[in-house]
Amino acid sequence: MADHDTAQDTGERRLSTREAADRLGVKPETVYAYVSRGQLTSHREPGSRGSTFDPKEVDALARRSGRREPSTGGAELGIRTGITLIDHDHCYFRGVDTAELAAHYSYEEVAEWLWTGVLRRGIRFTSPQDARTAARRAVRALPPHSGPMDQLRVAVIAAAAADPLRFDLSENAVLGTARSLIPTLVDALPALGEEPSATGPLAPRLWSRLTAEPADPASLRVLDAALVLLIDHDLAASTLAVRVAASARAHPYAIVSAGLGALDGPLHGAASGLAHRTLLEVLDRGSAAAVVADHLRAGRRVPGLGHRLYPGEDPRAGVLFRLLADVPQAAPALQAAREVVTTTARHTELHANVDLALAVLTVAAGMPPEAGETVFALARTAGWIAHALEEFDERPLRMRPSGQYHGPRPPQPLPLP
Known part of the structure; x- marks a missing residue:
């Protein structure tokens, strides 16, 4: 009974058996x-059918035991994380609704809070001179046709080479690297418009790398909110890659490189570019019906619609759509996006996801199709660092699954030329 009272007193909801199993892996x-051996204390409320558990006691047992058995019978790898929860068409960072975070705080403020638990109003991330110079030189050396993702990848490597202390994995060192790496990546991208101060907020500095159009306050508000909303999204493919690298105790630059590698695909970070092109086609042809019909006829999914984690509308899209309504030049693209949603809804129940909302911003601001992926990658870097910090507290090299061999049974004859 004492454990039950403690959980209630701290305001933390008790865990069901399934939730306790997931936390313990x-x-x-x-x-x-564990209960029968006295390692856990269960409690059953009068009239309820299942037992509940104190989350603090469960977490303490998880730290002591270090067990990480998959709770799904081996079908999936279960990883304990306290960063992101997706529940009932809402996304939460450390229990706080991301829509509320995006409405009240900047990207730098939310990133710092996610890493440290401390909200520092007005914090600014700045790039060190050595790292910025090395990253810019590396980017300039790329072929002219290189895209922003190519530029980000080489910028990370160049920044790592400029940091001889990169192998220090203490928490303070990793946090220092994170605060300098993100602005270094932004400042390494070629400026397309008037370049703002390198010590100012991150959103205006990024804007000048995405479009030559001047930035207005309403548009910058959308960009900053997008950066906040995209910081993390549970264990996406790139985040899993990051945690594997962190489990091997890679340094932060290598960890971010692992994330960028997994992000570089049409099913992950590049999805916003497909939505961008779809909106341009709708605006060019003057009809969402014709564009949607072409996708369906070809057996393709309509870009920017549907998300396996949200039965309804992606909450991140809802936030951005509301902010985009205050941007006059976004009206045509916003209307095109709504027509895509309503037209597709006649055939299948799919809702807008964050890629479609991001595409409205990139189309309205005259950005290239790859701009959405750039925003995605830079935003997610903060989340990757948060997951790396979390993984550094776990047992090293714990993510070592066993392969299920399906090749020829040995012994086989030696291959001949």
């Missing part, structure tokens, strides 16, 4: 084995 029957 074990099967539900193993949870009851």
